[in-house]
Amino acid sequence: ITLADIEAAERRIRPTIHVTPCEFSETFTELSGNPVYFKLENLHMTGSFKERGALNKLLQMTPEERSRGVILASAGNHAQGVAYHAKRLGIRCIVYMPETAPVTKVNATERFGAEVRLHGNNFDEALAEAKRIGAAEGFVFVHAFDDPAVIAGQGTAGLEILSQNPFVDAILVPIGGGGLIGGIACAVKETNPKIKVIGVQTARVPSMQAALAKGEPVEVPPASTIADGIAVRRAGQETLPLVARYVDAVVTVEEEEIASAILYL
Secondary structure (H helix, E strand, O other): OOHHHHHHHHHHHOOOOOOOOEEEEHHHHHHHOOOEEEEOHHHOOOOOOHHHHHHHHHHOOOHHHHHHOEEEEOOOHHHHHHHHHHHHHOOOEEEEEOOOOOHHHHHHHHHOOOEEEEOOOOHHHHHHHHHHHHHHHOOEEOOOOOOHHHHHHHHHHHHHHHHHOOOOOEEEEEOOOOHHHHHHHHHHHHHOOOOEEEEEEEOOOOHHHHHHHHOOOOEOOOOOOOOHHHOOOEOOOOHHHHHHHHOOEEEEEOHHHHHHHHHHO
16 A cells, blocks of 8 residues: 555545544653553444444445445454444444454444454354355454555544654554554654554464564464454465554564553553
8 A cells, every 4th residue: 555545545445534643642751761652443324343344345345246246254443343334334244253252353344334244253253254254144244454445544544643743753652453553654754764663462362473483374273362352363465564664563462461451541
């Protein structure tokens, strides 16, 4: 993807996706010894940045594709982001989740308008079934991160940060599959290469770090982590080149550090 793709995505989603605040934190500034700001992506309707990429993808679908409906696998924010905007646009949305998915996540996704189907003992099995059904029945598959339209949509958060705080020195971004950091890093570095972009992964599932070391996506062993939303075992084919080109460093954090940060937040 390019900066032009991200700028086009911003124009496309702006009527619906509001600009989230980028707020100064006295607490984290004092803790770190640096002025710290938080981009409050939790203030979207479904509580996550995932809406940006989901809406950008849906708005680029042809009328014929919309009539077929969308299908995906997710147990969390991606499912809710796609479901919410698909319902707004009159697009049928089917979400596959593992049979072990928490009832709260199933209910939340259904509340936003999706048809939830439970399949398999883990996410990988649910994903495989979603792809199989999608191919067999003609649905459009919406990937959580490895899709140029989704990446460009997530990158709009980077453009907002630049407009809200043009003197930013560094941006820290969580990494699961790499959609958010890929989009943000492209937007930021193509606008101001001096700004550092640092990726942060849980040490238990360091898939992007492993992919950078190998030069290609590799599957890391499964592991439980508090950061279940970014416990992606394999970095994306589309996202890895963006991270390799634009991201200055990828660091990992331990479970105790994540828990401590949650308490401070």
